[in-house]
Amino acid sequence: MSVPAPPPAPASPPDPVPTVRTPSGSMPAVQHSAGARGSVMTPMGLRAVSLAPSDGLHERDLVHPSAMVAQLGWLARWFAWVFFKPVQFTPRLANEINALNKQGGGLVYVLSTISLLDYFYFNWAYLQHGLPLARFANGVSMRWLQPVRKVIAAGLRRLFGRSTSKSEDEVLHGLLRRRQPVVLFLRRGFSLLDFLNPKPQMAYLRELVEVQKTIEFPLIVMPQVLIWERDPDRGRHSIIDEFFGDPSAPGRLRKLLSFVLNHRRAHVRMGEPIDLTDFFHNNAATTDDMMLAERLRSDIVRALQQEDRVIRGAPIRPPEQVRREILAEPEVIADLNRLAAQTGRSVDEVRAEADSNIEEIAAKFAMPMLAFLSFVLTLLWARIYDGIEVDEEGLDRLRLAGRKAPLIIVPSHKSHIDYLIISYLFYRNGLIPPHIAAGANLSFFPLGWIFRRAGAFFLRRSFSGQPIYAAAFRHYVRKLLSDGHWIEFFPEGTRSRTGKLLPPKFGLIKLVLELVADGKRDDVLFVPTNFGYERLIEEKAYRKELEGGEKVAESPVEVLKATEILVHKYGRIRIQFGDPMSVRQVLEEFGAMGIDGQRDAASFDRALKVCGWRILGGINKAAVLTPTALVAAVLLSKTHKGIARDDLLLRVGYLLDVAIHRGAVLSEPIVTAIQVQRQQILEAEQQDLARQAQSGGQPDPFGHLSQRARAMGHAVREVVDHALSLFTASKWILRRKFDSEEVLIVRSEGRMHLDYYKNNMLHLFVADALLAAAILSLLERAPIIAADILQLQTKFLSRLLKFEFVYEPGLSFEDQYARTLADFLQAGWLVRRGDGSLVVATTVRGALRLYAKLLQNFVESYALVARTIGHLKQGPLSESAFVDHTQRVAQMAFDLGTIECYEAMSKSNLGNALRIFIEEGFIIEKTEVIGKKKVKSLSATNDPAVADKFADFFSRMHELQAPWTLERL
Numbered sequence: 001m002s003v004p005a006p007p008p009a010p011a012s013p014p015d016p017v018p019t020v021r022t023p024s025g026s027m028p029a030v031q032h033s034a035g036a037r038g039s040v041m042t043p044m045g046l047r048a049v050s051l052a053p054s055d056g057l058h059e060r061d062l063v064h065p066s067a068m069v070a071q072l073g074w075l076a077r078w079f080a081w082v083f084f085k086p087v088q089f090t091p092r093l094a095n096e097i098n099a100l101n102k103q104g105g106g107l108v109y110v111l112s113t114i115s116l117l118d119y120f121y122f123n124w125a126y127l128q129h130g131l132p133l134a135r136f137a138n139g140v141s142m143r144w145l146q147p148v149r150k151v152i153a154a155g156l157r158r159l160f161g162r163s164t165s166k167s168e169d170e171v172l173h174g175l176l177r178r179r180q181p182v183v184l185f186l187r188r189g190f191s192l193l194d195f196l197n198p199k200p201q202m203a204y205l206r207e208l209v210e211v212q213k214t215i216e217f218p219l220i221v222m223p224q225v226l227i228w229e230r231d232p233d234r235g236r237h238s239i240i241d242e243f244f245g246d247p248s249a250p251g252r253l254r255k256l257l258s259f260v261l262n263h264r265r266a267h268v269r270m271g272e273p274i275d276l277t278d279f280f281h282n283n284a285a286t287t288d289d290m291m292l293a294e295r296l297r298s299d300i301v302r303a304l305q306q307e308d309r310v311i312r313g314a315p316i317r318p319p320e321q322v323r324r325e326i327l328a329e330p331e332v333i334a335d336l337n338r339l340a341a342q343t344g345r346s347v348d349e350v351r352a353e354a355d356s357n358i359e360e361i362a363a364k365f366a367m368p369m370l371a372f373l374s375f376v377l378t379l380l381w382a383r384i385y386d387g388i389e390v391d392e393e394g395l396d397r398l399r400l401a402g403r404k405a406p407l408i409i410v411p412s413h414k415s416h417i418d419y420l421i422i423s424y425l426f427y428r429n430g431l432i433p434p435h436i437a438a439g440a441n442l443s444f445f446p447l448g449w450i451f452r453r454a455g456a457f458f459l460r461r462s463f464s465g466q467p468i469y470a471a472a473f474r475h476y477v478r479k480l481l482s483d484g485h486w487i488e489f490f491p492e493g494t495r496s497r498t499g500k501l502l503p504p505k506f507g508l509i510k511l512v513l514e515l516v517a518d519g520k521r522d523d524v525l526f527v528p529t530n531f532g533y534e535r536l537i538e539e540k541a542y543r544k545e546l547e548g549g550e551k552v553a554e555s556p557v558e559v560l561k562a563t564e565i566l567v568h569k570y571g572r573i574r575i576q577f578g579d580p581m582s583v584r585q586v587l588e589e590f591g592a593m594g595i596d597g598q599r600d601a602a603s604f605d606r607a608l609k610v611c612g613w614r615i616l617g618g619i620n621k622a623a624v625l626t627p628t629a630l631v632a633a634v635l636l637s638k639t640h641k642g643i644a645r646d647d648l649l650l651r652v653g654y655l656l657d658v659a660i661h662r663g664a665v666l667s668e669p670i671v672t673a674i675q676v677q678r679q680q681i682l683e684a685e686q687q688d689l690a691r692q693a694q695s696g697g698q699p700d701p702f703g704h705l706s707q708r709a710r711a712m713g714h715a716v717r718e719v720v721d722h723a724l725s726l727f728t729a730s731k732w733i734l735r736r737k738f739d740s741e742e743v744l745i746v747r748s749e750g751r752m753h754l755d756y757y758k759n760n761m762l763h764l765f766v767a768d769a770l771l772a773a774a775i776l777s778l779l780e781r782a783p784i785i786a787a788d789i790l791q792l793q794t795k796f797l798s799r800l801l802k803f804e805f806v807y808e809p810g811l812s813f814e815d816q817y818a819r820t821l822a823d824f825l826q827a828g829w830l831v832r833r834g835d836g837s838l839v840v841a842t843t844v845r846g847a848l849r850l851y852a853k854l855l856q857n858f859v860e861s862y863a864l865v866a867r868t869i870g871h872l873k874q875g876p877l878s879e880s881a882f883v884d885h886t887q888r889v890a891q892m893a894f895d896l897g898t899i900e901c902y903e904a905m906s907k908s909n910l911g912n913a914l915r916i917f918i919e920e921g922f923i924i925e926k927t928e929v930i931g932k933k934k935v936k937s938l939s940a941t942n943d944p945a946v947a948d949k950f951a952d953f954f955s956r957m958h959e960l961q962a963p964w965t966l967e968r969l
Contacts, residue, residue, distance in 0.1 A: 057166065057174040064171045065141045066183075068123040068133035080124040086264040087121065087226075088430055092396060093270055094129035097222065100273060101132055105218040107181040108208060111226070112304050114139040114185040118226050122183070125268070135175050137183035138168070138204050169207060176211045176219060184208070186300065205300075206293040212276040221296070223271030223303040225311070230265060231367040232316040232432070265371070267311055267430030271303030272403070306403035313432030314406075314484035316365050323358045326479050327351060335471050342467070350468055357472035361457050363435050369453035370427050377424050384537070387572045389624075389668045394577025395429055401525050401580040402431070406484050408512060409434055411529035412501060412619050413490035415536050417573075422488050422529070423454055425575060435480055437489035437508060463507075477511050482520050491615050497542040498908045499759030501619060501806050504612035513608055516583045517594045526611075528578035528618025532667065532760065534571025534628045535726055543752045546906045548887050571628065571726060574667050578618035586611045610809070617809035620763040625664045627716065627723040630655055632757035635733065635746050636901075637853040645742040651850060652720055653713025654701055659764050669719040677715035684711035701847040727754070748894075748902050755857060755903040762854060766805050767820045770797050772851035773859070775830075775840060776963040785838045791817060796956055801858055803912040849963075856964055857901035861909035863957050864890050864899070865917060869950075872923065872940035879925075879936045883910050900964060914938070922950050 072080065101107055111118060119140050126133050166174070175182055184204050212219050279296060286292055317325070326332055332354075340350040381388055401407060409422055419442075423433035438456040442448060448458070457480075463470040480487060493505035515521050536542070587593045590607040592600060634651040635643065656670070666674075674681065684707035691707075700706060713720070724744065727733045732750025736743050746754065762769075774793040778785045798813055808816060824830045829844040840848070868886045871877075877885070890905035903909075917923045924939045941947075 055174060055177065057170065061166050062135065062171055062174050062178075062180070064136045064168075065143050066137040066139075067135045067142060068119075068126065068137075069142050070127075070133060072124065072127070076120075076124075080120075084121050084124050087125070087266040087268060089125045089129065089268045091129075092392075093268060094131060096270060097129075097131050100220050100222065103218075103220070104179070105220045105275070106176050106179045106215075107132055108176075108219055108221045109134060109181065109183045110221055110223050110300050110304075111183065111185050112187065112301075114188050116140050119183065121226060122224070132181040134183040135180045136168075136172055137185065139185055139188065172204070172207055173211055176208070177215055179217065186297065186304075202290075202293055202297065205296050206289050208276065209289045209292045209296065212280065218275045218277040221274040221276065221300060223274075223300050223307070225269045225271065225304055225307040226266065227269075227308070227311050227430070228266045230267075230312055232313045232365070269307045269311060269399070269430065271300075271307045274299055274303070309432070309484065310399055310402040311430050311432060313486065319359070319362050319364055322362060322476075322479065323355055326358060326475050327355060329475070332471075332475050335475070336468075339467055339471060353468050354472045357469045358476055360440075361459065361473055361476050362452075363455050363457040364452050365435065365455045366453040369450065370423060370433055370455070373420070373450070373454055374424055374427050377420060381573075384568065384570050385573055386534075386569060387668075389572060389574040390425060390429075391574075391576045391622075391665075394622075395425075395431070397580065398431065398527060398577060401527070402486070405523040405525050405582075406481055406521070407434070407486045407525050407527050407580070408481075409486070409488040409527050409529055410491045410615050410619070411488070412531055412623075413492045413495050414499070414531055414533060415495065415538055417533075417537065418490070418495075418531055419451070419456070421531060421573070421575060432486060434486035434488040437487065439494075474511055477508065478515055478520065481512065481515050481524060491612065491619075495538075497545055497756075498906065499756040500762060500804065501616050503803070503806075504616055506608055506612050509612050509615070510608055513583055513587060513592075513604070513611060517587055517592055517599050517604060519594060523582055523584040525580040525582055526615055526618075527580050528615055528622055530576045530578070530619050530622040530624060532574035532576065532624035532626050534573075534626055534723070535730075536756070537570060539730075539753055539756065542756065546752055546903075546908060548884055548907055571722075572626075572667065572669070574624040574626070576622040576624050576665050578622040581611075581614060581618060583611070586614070613806070613809045616806045620806055622665065623760065623763065624667050625656070625659050625670065625761055625764070626667045626757075627670060627719040628726065628757045629761040631720055631723040631727070632754040633761060633854060634850075635727075635744065636751065636754055636758055636857075636903075637850050638746075642743045642745045645744060648744060649713030649717055649720060650702060650706065650710055651713075652716065653711070654706065654709040654847070654850075655765070656716065657709055657712050659761070662764060664764055669722070670716055673716045673719055674712070677711065681708060681711045681715060684708045700843045751902040752906065755901075755906070758854070763806060765851060765854060766807070767816055768823075769851045769854040770794050770801075771817070771820050771824065772848040773797060773855050773960060773963075776848055776852050777960045779840060780959070780962045783839065784833070785840070787832075787836050787838055790821075790838060793956075797855075797859075797960065800862060800916060801855070803915055804858055804909075852963065857904045857906070858909060859957070859960050860899045860901050860904035861890075861906065862913040862916070863961055864893065864904060865910060865913040866950075866954050866957050869917070869922060869940060872938055876926075876937040876939040879911075879914065879938055882938050883907060883914070886910050920949070920953065921946050922953070 069076075097107075109122070111122075119137055119142075123133065123142070125131075172182060186205075208219060208221070274296070276296075279299070280292075283292060283295060286295070327336075336350050336354060337347055340347045343350070398407060411418060411422065419436060419438060423436065426433045433455055436451075436454075436456045438451060438458055440458045440460045442451060442456070443458045448456075452458075457476065459473055460466070460469065463473070477487070489508050491504045491509065492502040494502070496502050512524055512526075516524055584593070587604075587607050590603045590610070592603040592607040630652045631648070633655065634648050637651065660666070660674075687707045701709065724733065724735065727750065728735055730750070730753065732747055732753050734745040734747060736745065771790075771794050774790055774797055775785065778790060778793055794817055795813055798807075807813075821830070825832060829841055829847070831839045831841065833839060864886055868882075868889050871885055872882065887905045887907070887910065890899065890910075893899045894902050894905070914923065918925045918938075921941060921943070924941055926937050926939070928935050928937065
């Protein structure tokens with residue numbers, strides 16, 4: 001096999017603007033601040049002394065054989081290009097080092113263990129990124145990379161006593177005083193020849209302390225981590241470790257083996273930098289240099305360990321050892337004894353069942369399985385998706401947060417693909433993949449075997465009547481978190497079939513809060529995460545379920561059937577991360593931290609509820625606005641079946657503009673399209689402002705004062721067409737040409753699918769939609785609306801739909817209403833009269849309808865349930881039978897044109913409507929246990945007072961439907 005030619009050597013750049021060769025070309029070398037007194041830049045990032053301190057040292061005295069090489073030979077370049085190029089050294093890391101360098105201090109790169117291979121890598125990487133090269137490193141020599149003639153000349157000088165080199169201490173001190181970068185290794189790796197290097201590594205840190213006391217500028221210590229072997233520590237050492245060193249301090253053979261096997265999966269990270277002047281300030285009471293050096297070493301080791309944990313995670317113990325440790329904990333023993341007494345069984349029997357339960361639950365985390373899945377999923381994603389967009393800034397926030405406390409990733413749950421995304425993404429980006437809570441329905445072979453080794457732990461759908469299992473699961477999760485493992489679970493509990501977030505399930509959230517409240521962990525951080533799909537692989541199955549079909553259980557047969565997804569493309573996926581949320585802060589906010597093992601139950605319950613809803617709020621905040629969501633919302637907003645393409649682009653542009661002003665996260669294709677047309681959009685905005693000034697500011701969202709919305713729609717026309725092509729290929733819409741006009745027609749069978757994608761963005765506009773729907777319903781009474789009546793109508797609708805939406809956490813209805821009303825008044829959509837009543841501007845009816853239409857299917861669903869309550873007077877029905885009956889009524893109403901939205905027959909909508917009607921007392925719910933199953937039955941109430949209340953409720957429902965009914969007449 002032929003050996004590829006090495007890349008050309010970097011040419012020596014001319015002064016005064018030196019350049020450094022990078023894989024993508026040349027870039028300016030780092031320019032140092034004026035504060036870097038005593039040095040100027042030389043080619044390849046080295047600094048030469050110009051105004052040297054008065055220590056009698058000259059530039060030739062500071063040349064050390066360990067100095068990084070400014071120009072690698074052709075063989076070294078070839079080796080580095082082949083083996084070092086795949087190592088992840090992010091531009092963000094290079095920018096951080098450059099920023100620290102420009103502060104004018106002295107850079108001290110610190111690595112954990114002496115390694116010539118690691119040092120060679122950093123030499124190459126710093127050259128590639130234009131970073132300052134180290135002039136000194138303890139325990140290594142780079143003579144082997146020098147040209148042969150220089151090696152021979154240096155050897156002859158030493159042989160004949162003509163060498164002018166100074167001692168290591170003198171060179172290190174001289175370089176540090178001149179702000180020259182150096183590398184310090186904290187310890188030696190495994191070696192049988194340690195006696196040949198008698199100088200302890202701690203002495204170098206003491207010299208840092210000594211130098212810092214004699215200079216005015218700060219020395220900046222930068223802990224660097226280069227991970228070749230990502231497998232977590234197994235918590236035990238084998239005989240191989242005794243001979244070749246453990247992974248944290250490997251010997252040369254182990255390092256070489258790790259490098260050969262893992263160089264394509266290696267990662268570089270930097271721990272939190274330490275400014276030695278700040279370090280001295282924080283340790284002002286200590287004057288002893290050795291003690292300061294020991295504390296500095298502790299801080300460095302802590303920073304290195306934090307980065308190591310982020311990449312390699314907490315130690316992984318064998319499953320049988322985990323079970324033994326859990327069952328040996330005093331708290332577990334007490335629980336098992338209590339359960340034995342309650343169930344009348346022996347302690348040994350209860351213990352054996354708990355041990356079996358933990359084995360059923362527990363993960364068998366194996367990094368090789370994740371490597372295999374990464375390979376397979378990379379091929380799969382390329383086959384079925386057009387691309388995966390990742391929130392890079394969010395990943396950086398996770399890395400920083402992961403230094404402080406274990407992370408719990410809490411994503412939205414829309415697809416079975418969700419289980420794979422985070423582990424894949426973390427593995428590919430140098431983060432430890434989390435342990436994943438998965439339903440026991442996914443534990444079948446072979447998926448269960450694979451998922452368990454990828455970090456999944458399994459839980460049954462219900463713990464009811466299984467106290468031993470519940471205890472085993474609780475203590476297993478507590479063990480994972482107390483050991484420092486990262487976890488992922490879905491706070492909704494199950495996949496959302498509607499595109500909206502489901503209410504939170506509090507079981508696992510409670511376990512996490514209890515762990516911190518009881519002092520078992522100082523803190524844990526929730527990370528809300530949102531998965532945005534342009535199209536779902538389960539869309540057909542979801543439609544079938546929402547139309548009343550039975551959910552198909554997961555099985556090997558269904559897995560084989562799912563291979564049909566390989567023949568389709570499903571657009572793009574976007575992964576967006578919210579801000580990490582401290583569990584401890586939430587508990588302290590509500591006074592729910594335990595004291596001496598005791599905590600206030602009421603305070604804890606409040607903290608639990610708030611935490612759950614804040615997690616969902618964080619997920620919504622991280623939601624990505626996709627073209628499919630925008631287009632689906634506009635397609636479903638038209639009263640009639642069709643909409644002209646130009647009209648669609650105008651409305652898409654309007655909603656997009658509003659979303660941008662509200663800080664929505666946009667998908668990458670939308671961002672790119674807007675950036676290309678940025679100037680045209682700004683010019684259109686100026687036209688709107690000029691025309692509004694001429695017309696007295698009268699609003700006209702879709703008329704001649706809508707040039708910005710038109711420009712915005714025009715900018716994204718290509719991504720809109722892409723979304724339309726996805727919908728057309730799925731036969732959800734028809735596209736028809738009439739001369740130069742194109743009309744888009746929504747097919748009845750496509751409405752349920754489109755509703756899913758519309759719901760992905762509803763949280764952005766739900767407050768506007770509630771107010772708009774209330775305004776339109778009251779306009780049927782009179783053109784002037786009383787302010788108090790409008791608030792009551794909006795509040796009624798908000799409470800009616802409370803199970804449909806996640807309203808903004810911590811914001812009362814009154815505050816949200818006041819904010820939205822103020823927006824409408826400021827925009828000129830509403831005008832307040834002298835008596836406080838409100839008048840609607842005639843030109844905004846179209847925009848109000850656009851917003852109100854977002855809620856039409858929900859209102860129709862609830863109206864359907866109201867109309868079919870009378871059926872319960874014939875006798876009780878099970879919940880499923882009543883929903884089936886209501887769906888048949890809905891189908892007939894849609895065929896007759898009584899309702900407009902086919903999606904109003906959604907099983908989810910009707911189920912939420914039932915919850916409201918039961919809560920209001922209009923329907924009586926009873927639960928009976930038949931065999932091992934709980935069966936709910938529904939019946940009508942005979943209470944006259946409730947009947948009067950229902951009559952008023954029904955009248956208001958009819959009033960909310962009136963605007964759409966009149967549109968169809």
